[in-house]
Amino acid sequence: MTIDSQNEGWRSWHDSSEPVRLGVSSCLLGELVRFDGGHKRDRFITDVLGPWVEWVPVCPEVELGMPTPRPTIHIEEDDRGEQLVSPSTGENFTDEMNVYSKRRVSELDAQGLDGYVLKKNSPSCGLARISVYRNGKRAHRRGRGLFAESLVVNSPLLPIEEEGRLNDPMLRESFIEQILCRNRWRLAVKRGLTRKRLIEFHTAHKLILHSHNESASRRLGRLVGEISQTPDKVLFARYELDFHMCLRTKMTRKRHTNVLHHAMGHLKNVLDSNAKHDLLTTIEDYRRGLLPLIVPLTLLKFSVNRHAVAYLRGQLYFDPHPKELMLRNHC
Ligand code: SF4
Incomplete structure (x- = not known):
């Protein structure tokens, strides 16, 4: 029997009544909404991630009433601040886009999203490094699309990424882990949180939180453990x-190595010296970049399974997302 069949990891914490729901720039799904009448279909998003999530496609420019194809727009900086304009027609879409974005983000929030994938380099959807012009010439690339800005400001806890950054294996794993963690949290809230359920939720996520930010993870542990006079509503918020916030800290090879050593500490009384040596060697090879994370993790999982270490068997760290995504085979 494998650890998966004993404790189904992420599956046992998810419910098809509350699917992982992601907002996405429509053009990334292959919809013909771009200014040139084309799309920017991203195969990882449609073919790999697609089967596991429910998409909520949004094209801010088309929803604002712009035609397809349409003249290009960009962000122009002047005395009024950043303006969304069409250089060829002189039209200014700033106010319309800001009003639309605020309303649309609030609708999306009410729908219950677990994350958002934005199209890079767009003056509407781009999250960072967007070209900003002054007097018709590019002044810098520190801008952000107007819709993306509204999303960041009005949904501050939502995990948001650009499709380009999802090509980085560590960022990809981190984002998908965050959206699944958020989905589990939303489900826990929907089912009705109690202090006991909060402790169970936190306990299952301990090693995941450690792999992002150990000190923030310990603070969360203290918060849950205190069981003080704090009203439930305040504590849960x-x-x-x-x-x-803890999940936002980037995972690194060093942090994963610490978690692997920490997990191994729970096995020290059950492993013989040969097994310990093999595990330590594999973790060290992972730390040095000679092996992907899946290798020491799989070895650890076998030991956890064989020796039935209850605390580790309950850790979502070992199965935080569908194995078919193979997220840990490349980082
Ligand atoms: S980047 Fe955003 S605004 Fe531009 S076509 Fe794609 S979805 Fe529409």
């Missing part, structure tokens, strides 16, 4: 905020 604080936990939600700190949980999401």
